[in-house]
Amino acid sequence: MKVLILKKRRDFIRAAKGYKSIVSGLILQAxxxxxxxxxxxxxxxxxxxxxxxxxxxxxxxxxxxKRRLRAAAAKVFPQFARARxxxxxxxxxxxxxxxxxxxxxxxxxxxxxxxxxxxxxxAKAVS
RNA sequence: CACGGCAGCCGGAUAGCUGCGCGUCGGCUUUGCCCGACGUGAGGAAAGUCCGGGCUUCGGAGAGGCAAAACACCAGGUAACGUCUGGCGGGAGCAAUCCUAGGGAAAGUGCCACAGAAAACAAACCGCCGGAAUUUUCCGGUAAGGCUGAAAAGGCGAGGUAAGAGCUCACCGCAAAACCGGCAACGGUUUUGGCAGGGUAAACCCUGUUUGAUGCAAGACCAAGUUAGGAGAAUGCAAGUGCAGAGCUUGCUUUGCAGACUGCGUUGUAUGGAAUGCCUUUCUUCCGCUCCAGAGGUAGGUCGCGACGAGUUGUUUGGCGACAGACAACCCAGAUGAAUAGCUAUCGUUCUGCUUUGGCAGAAUACAGAACCCGGCUUAUAGGCUGCCUGAAAG
RNA sequence: GGUCCCAUCGUCUAAUGGUUAGGACAUCACCCUUUCACGGUGGUAAUAUGGGUUCGAGUCCCGUUGGGAUCA
Numbered sequence: 012m013k014v015l016i017l018k019k020r021r022d023f024i025r026a027a028k029g030y031k032s033i034v035s036g037l038i039l040q041a042x043x044x045x046x047x048x049x050x051x052x053x054x055x056x057x058x059x060x061x062x063x064x065x066x067x068x069x070x071x072x073x074x075x076x077k078r079r080l081r082a083a084a085a086k087v088f089p090q091f092a093r094a095r096x097x098x099x100x101x102x103x104x105x106x107x108x109x110x111x112x113x114x115x116x117x118x119x120x121x122x123x124x125x126x127x128x129x130x131x132x133x134a135k136a137v138s
Numbered sequence: 139c140a141c142g143g144c145a146g147c148c149g150g151a152u153a154g155c156u157g158c159g160c161g162u163c164g165g166c167u168u169u170g171c172c173c174g175a176c177g178u179g180a181g182g183a184a185a186g187u188c189c190g191g192g193c194u195u196c197g198g199a200g201a202g203g204c205a206a207a208a209c210a211c212c213a214g215g216u217a218a219c220g221u222c223u224g225g226c227g228g229g230a231g232c233a234a235u236c237c238u239a240g241g242g243a244a245a246g247u248g249c250c251a252c253a254g255a256a257a258a259c260a261a262a263c264c265g266c267c268g269g270a271a272u273u274u275u276c277c278g279g280u281a282a283g284g285c286u287g288a289a290a291a292g293g294c295g296a297g298g299u300a301a302g303a304g305c306u307c308a309c310c311g312c313a314a315a316a317c318c319g320g321c322a323a324c325g326g327u328u329u330u331g332g333c334a335g336g337g338u339a340a341a342c343c344c345u346g347u348u349u350g351a352u353g354c355a356a357g358a359c360c361a362a363g364u365u366a367g368g369a370g371a372a373u374g375c376a377a378g379u380g381c382a383g384a385g386c387u388u389g390c391u392u393u394g395c396a397g398a399c400u401g402c403g404u405u406g407u408a409u410g411g412a413a414u415g416c417c418u419u420u421c422u423u424c425c426g427c428u429c430c431a432g433a434g435g436u437a438g439g440u441c442g443c444g445a446c447g448a449g450u451u452g453u454u455u456g457g458c459g460a461c462a463g464a465c466a467a468c469c470c471a472g473a474u475g476a477a478u479a480g481c482u483a484u485c486g487u488u489c490u491g492c493u494u495u496g497g498c499a500g501a502a503u504a505c506a507g508a509a510c511c512c513g514g515c516u517u518a519u520a521g522g523c524u525g526c527c528u529g530a531a532a533g
Numbered sequence: 534g535g536u537c538c539c540a541u542c543g544u545c546u547a548a549u550g551g552u553u554a555g556g557a558c559a560u561c562a563c564c565c566u567u568u569c570a571c572g573g574u575g576g577u578a579a580u581a582u583g584g585g586u587u588c589g590a591g592u593c594c595c596g597u598u599g600g601g602a603u604c605a
Contacts, residue, residue, distance in 0.1 A: 015171070018475050020436095060475060070185090071507045075479090078158095082480040085157070111481060 014088050017060030017097055026060070026099040030125045034117040036109040037080060038101040041125045057092045059084060063102040076102035083115045091122050093129065098122075 017023065022042075029042030044058060061080050063073040080100045092098065106114070 013171085016475070020475085023475085062475085069506075071505095074476095074507060077475090078479055082157075085480090 013056045014084070014092065015056060015058050017058040017099065022058070022097050023060055023062070023099055026097050030128045032121040032124045034121045035103075036106050036114045036117050037083075037103055037121070039118070039121040039125055040099040040101065041129065042097050043129075044095045044097050055094060057088070057094055057096045057098065059088065059092075059098045059100065061100050061102070063106075066104065067102050067106070072107055073102070076106040079106060079111065079114060083111070083118050086115050087119050087122060091119060091126070093126050096129070 017026075026040040026042045029040060031041075032039045061077045063076045065073075067073050067076050080102060084100060088098075100118075
């Protein structure tokens with residue numbers, strides 16, 4: 012599973028209106044990918060974007076939060092992510108302070124929950 | 139010893155595992171958003187965006203004037219500016235040292251609340267003195283004393299006088315001149331004058347100096363796609379309107395002028411318009427010019443954009459210094475939902491507790507993240523190091 | 534990344550460089566009423582912050598902090 016970077020504001024807004032899971036340290040949002048120029052789709056590609064608002068702190072703290080999220084995602088996503096999906100990770104007030112192992116575990120559980128919701132919705136649409 | 143002063147520096151280290159951006163080179167049984175190797179990868183403030191410049195576009199930023207803004211002791215340094223450097227004057231401190239937007243109020247205008255007799259042409263409330271009057275008061279002299287206030291036509295002492303006064307004198311202050319020192323600001327000495335005159339210019343202002351605007355979302359190129367015009371201005375012609383004149387047929391014709399409207403054209407070399415605060419002007423250039431509406435659309439890619447530079451480091455020369463010169467070596471982040479990291483271990487530093495003085499345990503380890511690039515300023519900053527100086531006490 | 538603007542009681546606001554920074558709503562106490570509301574009287578409460586100019590600063594000048602707007 013290849014994980015590519017999500018860049019367009021439009022995709023972030025769509026993910027915010029989709030499925031959501033809140034855990035300690037981060038918020039995970041997800042939505043079905045839409046095809047667009049410069050954004051190819053296939054069965055082994057998903058997209059991920061990171062958000063850290065001014066609530067987190069000054070610039071170096073926001074950078075640090077995004078880095079920890081990126082490191083955690085690198086451990087979890089190749090194994091558990093769904094293809095053809097846009098994911099958005101949002102940093103929370105404790106993203107910088109929480110233990111890294113807990114952050115990874117929370118991300119894994121959030122990802123499982125969101126994937127289950129999306130699978131159930133898809134099955135219902137098919138039936 | 140000091141919660142005294144100044145100047146400068148550092149801003150944790152090592153190892154392992156897993157990773158990221160960029161560059162170079164290589165690989166091909168997937169020419170890829172692929173794989174591998176090597177190299178390289180945040181700061182003293184990268185921050186605030188407060189000044190100044192490079193660079194960019196506005197046709198060339200040329201000339202003159204106006205407006206607006208900034209600055210204002212002297213000398214120096216710089217690409218330029220500055221709260222830069224060195225001095226001078228003023229202020230604070232026992233001192234080292236620190237602070238200081240510091241031209242002009244003898245060009246003009248304004249303002250100076252309350253209080254006070256009086257707040258700026260000088261005047262005279264109480265008082266003092268002389269005279270008239272003898273009780274209140276009136277006339278004259280005076281500005282030493284008094285209350286007010288941030289500020290009241292120099293301070294203090296002596297002489298002098300009816301009482302007083304730079305009226306006179308000594309000292310201090312002030313002003314002018316001469317001489318001396320200094321590039322200068324200015325300082326010092328001497329002599330003379332005999333008191334000139336309130337404050338405020340970070341109030342208007344005057345004088346001098348400087349400044350065109352823009353700000354990498356600048357700007358250049360490539361690719362793709364959509365659209366509908368209208369109004370105004372200038373000018374030509376035509377018809378109609380108003381005013382004036384002429385003609386006789388007395389309500390028609392004709393001529394001239396006027397500015398607005400309507401219609402049809404034109405905008406060419408002319409007219410006109412434009413060149414970024416406004417006006418004028420010069421050369422050159424461009425074109426129709428100005429305004430309103432409409433369509434598409436939240437925006438792709440490449441360059442600008444990384445080093446040949448006001449470059450970095452070191453040595454050295456000159457200078458009190460800011461800084462300048464010479465020589466040598468080096469090439470050193472370049473992203474764009476944005477890399478420079480995540481985790482672990484050991485050590486270092488500081489603090490606290492215990493202690494067998496060997497250590498052990500715990501906690502803390504700052505401020506903060508490049509986005510075109512430089513020079514300053516300002517603000518944030520755990521902890522630490524170095525040098526010089528001042529004061530006090532003791533030897 | 535750049536360019537601009539603003540800041541006065543809890544809220545909305547006023548102010549010529551000159552008394553103790555005024556007013557309305559809100560709030561607190563008291564009065565009125567059987568009680569509540571209305572009404573009346575009185576009180577609490579602010580110049581974002583640090584300097585400078587001035588005799589005197591909310592006002593003038595400089596820095597800082599916080600908030601907001603805008604860009605093709």
